[in-house]
Amino acid sequence: MQFTSEQRLDDGILEREFTLGEIPGTLWTPESAAPTPLILMAHNNGLPKAQPRLVARARHTASYGYAVATIDAAGCGDRPRSAADEQVRAELRRAMQAGEPVDEIFESLIGPLVEKAVPEWRTTLDALLTLPEIGGPVGYSGWTALGIHLAAVDPRIAAAGFFAGGFVPRAQREEARQVTVPLLLLLQWDDEGNPRQRALDLFDAFGSKEKTLHANLGGHVGTPWFEVEDGGRFYDRHLK
């Protein structure tokens, strides 16, 4: 793990870019004498780690006393894409513009993306946990499909916050019952591209004994800011 740049933000948080082999990542750490818990943060559908809403959320979460890390996993963000991937994405754009059903295209795009991304997130987690400024336990925040697979296969994930606004492949809808950590599912009630009933069914399917759904009126990008604060308190209950 090599740090390639760093900047100290106004509130004392250290923001560092790193690479781990081919994986580019960003790590935010608060000023703290003791090692802090860690939250892995990912965008639904593999959106770039530099996306401003993710960065704002990561910085704010770090200010609550967490190390926060994100990566562009294989095929995600600005990582190179295979010709096959490019073709599926072109087909997705065409189908969306034509108003055609897109579920099967999403399935063929997001399914493999999750399968390839999870090992890189685990490798990153291995490396992060060797840093002296990071202790345990480990939480997860964001991309639902990735987080389901990660929490199902990696027992180090102790609590998970998911945003329902993303496509969840069949494999992860099945796998949801294997997720048993405390979880918070965030739903935008009128999310244009993500049917409400699927999110409610997913919430029902999770195996966790402690699970909470927060739904707010509005479209995909309308999540109210107070949900970041509510998320912080959710992690505080389980990671501190």
Add this chain to the structure above:
Amino acid sequence: MQFTSEQRLDDGILEREFTLGEIPGTLWTPESAAPTPLILMAHNNGLPKAQPRLVARARHTASYGYAVATIDAAGCGDRPRSAADEQVRAELRRAMQAGEPVDEIFESLIGPLVEKAVPEWRTTLDALLTLPEIGGPVGYSGWTALGIHLAAVDPRIAAAGFFAGGFVPRAQREEARQVTVPLLLLLQWDDEGNPRQRALDLFDAFGSKEKTLHANLGGHVGTPWFEVEDGGRFYDRHLK
């Protein structure tokens, strides 16, 4: 409004019993130099104001810096019941034990209860707002059907927190679209007596532009304690 008894609780909150004509009530006020906002708190289906879970919630909410008031409105709690009311309640118990449908019995019981209770809550609100220790604005917490009718007819209600675990008569299901204040609806995902879909439909029906649903796994009385704290922050956003 006559105070009939008072006790100072360990955390400095003053708990006073009062009567207002035939209406018995309880008022909790925190130690505060300035007048505080007020939250009216009622139990679903007209359960008694002295019910321990309501009292615990009221005391805790007062500790956040709110005056909290509850009453036994006409026909509710320990207030005298008409022979007709007693008959409907006996029929309800019989039908529940026999496993028969109870919706129409609840309709004939709760519908009139809400109609008769709301004027008494408004009279109580008039009196409470004359007390020097209480300022505005006014929030509402608890019994959904009562709160819908109250918020629809009384513009002094500025924010409402509802608990979905109670029967909502047809008139209030219709009236929900006239409720436009910020609201928080609390749902127990596996509430034995209250179908989940009705609560989701009700959430959808409210006219409020800012509305949030919190759902937690578990049965009717299993609401996690952190929801009282979340409720406190909801009121803080809108009443302070």
